[in-house]
Amino acid sequence: MLATDQTTAVAAALHGVRKIYRTRSQRVTALDGVTIVFPAGTFTAVMGPSGSGKSTLLQCAAGLDSPTEGTVEVAGVTVTKLNETQRTLLRRDRIGFVFQSFNLLPSLTAAQNVELPLRLARRRPSGAQIRDALAAVGLADRAKHRPTELSGGQQQRVAIARALISRPAVLFADEPTGALDSTTSREVLTLLRGLVDRERQTIVMVTHDPIAASYAHRVVFLADGRVVGQLADPTADAVAARLAHLES
């Protein structure tokens, strides 16, 4: 049984995380000693040039990949001490993930997509629970719609409701607005920020977009697998300037 502590002020943390990918001919250091804390109830954007290690950081933090060195904690659990089965359970019960491609099952309705994680965990969600989850993302009237009958932004909102149905300690989002137009992106980002402000949800989001990053409380910048800076209460202009400096 996994010990979890929902009152912890730290939702997730990485300590001295290194990730080295080895292929037959090459050795790539994707993360090179990353230490970072994600306090509960905060919204962090992770930015950096292409190949700087953003997705690797998210995958390691979410227990989808294992660091070569260092420790990862989520909800008071040391993820890096868990075996594969325990990690799967932790991901299922305490971690939410949203991707650029919404990854909804096309044959299921919005409500059925949202309840899927609980059903896979052999838990039977009540109708009210699913209705509340869809209402929280502004889709109370779309429960019976299939993904093809929803706009991109609505599909992403279903994916967010699905990720939140198990009340995860952290919601990790990898380019959640990457496939959306700017108006729809802003709606989804406003929704994410509202979940943090109203429900104290913790969110960690990888993005290339300075405007998206400006919805976060803090931006963490990566370069060559290292944390090279942070910006609190970021504006899009300040983020763009810092990014341009890192890319030059």
Ligand SMILES: Nc1ncnc2c1ncn2[C@@H]1O[C@H](COP(=O)(O)OP(=O)(O)OP(=O)(O)O)[C@@H](O)[C@H]1O
């Ligand atoms: N499975 C893998 N095998 C080998 N190398 C990998 C693997 N995954 C990532 N890498 C390498 O690790 C480094 C970091 O990759 P990562 O995808 O984390 O960067 P990123 O900042 O998310 O990039 P982008 O913004 O382009 O998506 C890159 O040099 C990449 O080529």
